[in-house]
Amino acid sequence: MSNLKKIFLEEADELLTQIEPLVLDLEKGVSPPLLDELFRVVHTLKGSAGIAGIRGIGELTHCLEDLLDGLRSGETEVRSGLVDVLLMGFDGVKAMVADLAAGHDLPPPEELIREIAGYGRGNSPELPAEEKMSPSGTGPRQPPDAAVEKAGDGLPEEVRRILLDGLHQGQNVYHLTLDFGRDFFRQGHNLTYLLEDLAGLGTIAGFAVDGSRVPVLSRLNPEDFHLVFTLYLVTGATREEVEEIFVFVVSDENRVVVKPAGEYVLKETTPAESPDNAGRPPAPGQEPPFSCEHLPYVVNVLRQQEKALKLAAGDVLPGLLPVVRRILERLAGRAGLACEQYPAADPGEEKERLLGMAGTILDALGAEYGADTAGPPSRTGTSGLESPLAGAAASGSIAGVARQGSPEGGTARERRQSAFRVQRETADALMNLSGELIVAKNSLSYLVKKLEVRGLDEYARELKDRYHYIDRISREMHNQVMDIWLLPVQEVFGRFPRFVRDQAKKLGKRVDLVTDGGDTRLDRDIIEKIYDPLLHLVRNALDHGLEEPEDRIKAGKNPTGVIRLTAQRQGERVVIQVSDDGRGIDVEALAEKAVSCGMLSREQVSGMTGQEKLRLAFLPGLSCKDEISDLSGRGVGMDAVENTVKRLGxxxxxxxxxxxxxxxxxxxxxxxxxxxVLMVRVGQGVYGLPLSAVSETVRVEEKDLRTVRGRPVALLRGEIIPLLPGHLLLEGQSSRRGEAVLVVLWQKAALPVEAVLGKEVIIVKPLAGELKRLSVFMGAAVLGDGRVLLVLDPGELLRLAMNGQDKGGIRLAGGN
Amino acid sequence: MRVEIDLPLLLPYVEEIRQRLLDQAAGAEKIIFTKSDLDAAGIQLIVAVRKEFPSLKIEIAPGQSGKICHLLLLKEVNSDV
Structure with missing residues (x-):
């Protein structure tokens, strides 16, 4: 797979993650800023697909982009089912991305394209009047003539009059953009005929040509097409009839956009968008300058171009350079930068020129946003771009925007400089190396001890000093690497809104999902593994927890239930909570179920507290729900949830x-x-216990070590603490000579040990092969002196002890 | 000095016109296209001439063939020549 495709896959994943919440937000209300944001992300996705040469995804995203563009312009009515259609479309994109990852660039399903293209033209009911979106974002849609009247401020008087007259006479007014590919002539098309056919439908007004792509005469290849035409057409014909004129011309390369004029004009020339330009249309042959809302998108596009060029080292893809040049020229034109350079014959040189152009435009954008204004002069020199941004030519463009103090603008350049992508493999390698460094550093302390034993105190002291220095550096470095390694919990939380929406719809329930603390950072390995447990819990909340709307009303509750997902850092731990405001768990029913299933006897259940009965929810195969649904009720899940959480520590x-x-x-x-870990000696073996599981270490006298109901316990400050039979599970015999050292665990159980040897930071690796059967060990680590330390799993130790089993560890492995 | 071109500003002739202009236009003050025919390739040529020789005046014989292109050129290109 080419580098471009690999990059595309990464970007697509990122962009699709951004898209879904935006689509779901449309359910709360369709607003122009939201549509604009969604459009921009989808456009970026389409652009990335285009650069990587992925036609199938490009086609589908193009279709979705058209739908969004229609919604933005008001040409397409906002009707019910919009979110469903968009979600279906983006699910299609996701599936195609998965296909691409497997090496297949497939075309999009035709029925999906039809479904998306047919939205707004079908018979689906319109939204109530108050939910319709107006072009300006407030109130109902304006009648077209009102839009043109408002837009007329930015049009020549005679054109405005023609358009308004046409509208008042009941005619349609369309704005057309004819943006044909370089091979337009070679394909045998004749623009004159097309224009004459168009003129036959009505009146052409405001005809303009953009010649910015045309090279100088000495470099002109007459057979290459470079022009872009824009015009207004006042006609009695429908949009379809207008489009029919271009039916044999339109292709991926030859784009014809026909839009209702009022809306289109509004978008490009309203004074609100370009105050300095009010009353003045864009100069002939020029595209309108950037407005504030375009800038994040523009920067994004520029970065894509830079990236594509950098990746194209050596083997420049055929056609890539002209495409990038075209994009950069357009951006340069819209940024008010004079572009006087023409393609270099040598691809390598052309690539360098284009990189220079991209850099200069980015610098100019950064400069206008108050970042570093002094772009490298050599860059400007190589790009051949002259920036008149500070001059009058830029009025109403980004210079004007900067003066307005855009809240987003100041960060565009900073973002470019402060964030970059790190490959997963690189992050893994950094993490491993950082860990290895800690282990290597730990070995120095053993050397210090050796020197001390041999009486070489001076050398020992010197080495100790060095050790402390290296210790500080390695810890700092580890913290920095951890920063790369940790991800915000939002990575997981962000997957739930869609799931909750879809499942609530399926169940006929009304549910609000509230998330909080999504910026809490957590180990990326945990992030990847915690999704499934959370999914089980959210499923249960949807299916078991929340009542039907009518039941909630009867119970005096809001018919819309709430599921909350929250995360919070507490010291060295992160606490994630999944809660609902539903009916709660019926502990008696749960206990009854445990009895009827034969899992527990009635006597056992009768002696249980409410909290203990609640814990029965984690018993394998037990479910309170009588019916099995798609969602839950199979009794599979809660024990799996608990096991996964335990495996994650x-x-x-x-x-x-x-x-x-x-x-x-x-x-x-x-x-x-x-x-x-806390290193302890049990018998002849040394073991590690995760420090997070240790509550305290205490010394108790032999008289306080007793047996209750055949189980060993310790009496500690008047409390009975069960003793874990470490001597049975591990190597060696417990020595009880007058007193014992106990390591008290959080779960209120204690492990008798011979000695506590101290703390150590280690990297725990899972056991491999036959050793995996020894469930009492969560893994092993290499110590600084080269010895292997087996790390105990306190939870498993406790479980084995309580169940009277001795097969999870025991003497098979022993300590070091 | 003025240069007269007696070829139509249509795609099939644009390359020949281009060569002539590259040979003759340097140092000229005005170019007159005596044939009135004009299409999109002709418009491109005019734009390219303007870019290469910004001070050159361009005159095109009025005509009905390619009227739309004429109107466009008249408005968008000739206006500031």
Whole structure:
């Protein structure tokens, strides 16, 4: 797969992630800024597909872009089902991206294209009047003549009069853009005939040509087509009849855009958008200058061009350079930059020129936004671009915008300079190396001890100083690498709005999803693995937790239920909570189910507290729901949730209140990359215990070590603490000579040990092969002196002890 | 000095016109196209001439053939020549 395609796949993933929430926001209300934002992202996606030469995705995104453009211009009515059509379309794009990743650039499904193209032309009911969008974003849509009257401020008087007269006589007014490809002549087309056919339909007004792409005479190839025409047509014909004139011309290269004129004119010349330009139309042959809203998009496009060129090292794709040049020339023109340079014959030289152009435009944009105004002079020299931005020529363009103090503008250049993409492999390698450095650094402390033992105190002291210095640097470096390694929880939360919307619709429930703390950062490995557990919990909340709207009303609740997803950093841990305001868990029903399934006896259940009964929800195969649905009710899930959370080094708690809802609270370590362990000696073996699981270490006298109901316990400050049979599960015998050292775990159980040896930061690697069967160990780590440390899984240790099993670890491996 | 071109400003002739202009236009003050025919390729040529020889005056014989292009050229190109 080419580099361009790989980059496209990454970008597509990123852009599709941005698109979905925007589409879902349309359900809350269709507004011009929202449509503009969505349009820009989709346009970027289409542009990326084009640069990478991916035709199928390009075609589908083009179709979606057309729909959005129609909605923006008001040409397409906002009707019910819009969000469904868009989601369906973008699901199609996602599927095609997946196909592309598998090596297939397939065409989009025809029926999908038809469905999207047919939106707004079908019989779906229109939205109520108040939900319709006006071109200006407020109030109902204006009648076309009103739009033209308003737009007339930016048109020559005679053109304005022709358009208004036409509208008042009941005719249609269209704005046409004829943007043909370079091979237009070679394809045998004749523009004169097309224009004469067009004139036959009505009156042509405001005819203009953009000659900015035409090279100087000495470089002109007469067979290349370079012009772009724009015109207004006043006609009794329908849009379809106008488009029919170009039916044999239109292709991917030859684009003809026919739009109702009033809307189009408004968009390009309203005084609000270009105050300095009010009353003046764009100069002939020029595209309108950038407005504030265009800038993020423009910067994005420029960066794409830069990236495409840089990636095209050595093997420049055929056709890439002219495409990039065309885009850059247009951007330069719209930025008010004079472009006097023409394509170089040598592809390498042309690439350098284009890179220079892109850089200069970006610099100019940055300069206008108050960032570094002094662009490198050599860059301007190589690009051949002269920037009149500070002069009168830029009035109403980005210079004008800068004066308005755009809130977004100041960051455009900074964003370019402060953010870049890091390959996953690079981040992995950095993380591993950083971890290895910590292990290597740890070895120095062992050397210090060796020197001390041999009486070489002076050398030991010197090495200790060096050790502290390296320790500080390696910790700082590790923290910086961690910053790359951690991702915001929003990466997971962002996947739920669509799921909740779709499932709520399917279930006939009304649900609001509220997320909070999405910027809390968490280990990317955990981020990747926590989605499934959260999905189970959200599913349960949707299916079991929240009531039907009518039931909620009867219970005096809002018919719309709320599911909350929140995240919060608490010290070295991140707490994620999934809660709902539904009916709560019926603990008695749960206990009854456990009895009827034969999982527990009635006696066992009767002795349980409410909280213990609530924990039954985590029993494998137990579900309160009698019916099995697509969503849940199979009793599969909660135990899997708990197991996954445990594997990630976390814990899960449940709280529920009848009629008020349920909350699952998951506590996770914020990283799994490195762990701090407490090293202990049990028998002849040395083991590690995750420090996060340790509550305290205490020394108890032998008299406080007892047996209750056949199980060993310790009496600690008047409390009975179960003792884990470490000597059974691990190598060696527990020595009880007068007193014992206990490591008390968070779960209120204690592991008797021979000695506590200290803390160490380690990298835990999972056990491989046969050793994987030893579930009592969560993994192993290499210590600074080269020894291997087995790290205990406190949760599993506890589970094995409580179940009276001794097959999870035991003497098969032993310590080091 | 003025240069007269007696070929129509149509695609098939544009390359020949271009060569003539490159040979003769340097140092000229005015170019007169004596044939009135004009199409999009002709418009491109005029634009390219203006870019290469910004001070050159251009005159095209009025005509009905390619009227729309004439109107366009009259308005958008000739206006500031």
């Amino acid at each position: 976390g814990t899960i708690q449940v709280e529920s209140s009848p009629g008020r809802g349920t909350a699952f609270v998951i506590s996770l370590p914020f990283t799994m990359a490195t762990s701090e």
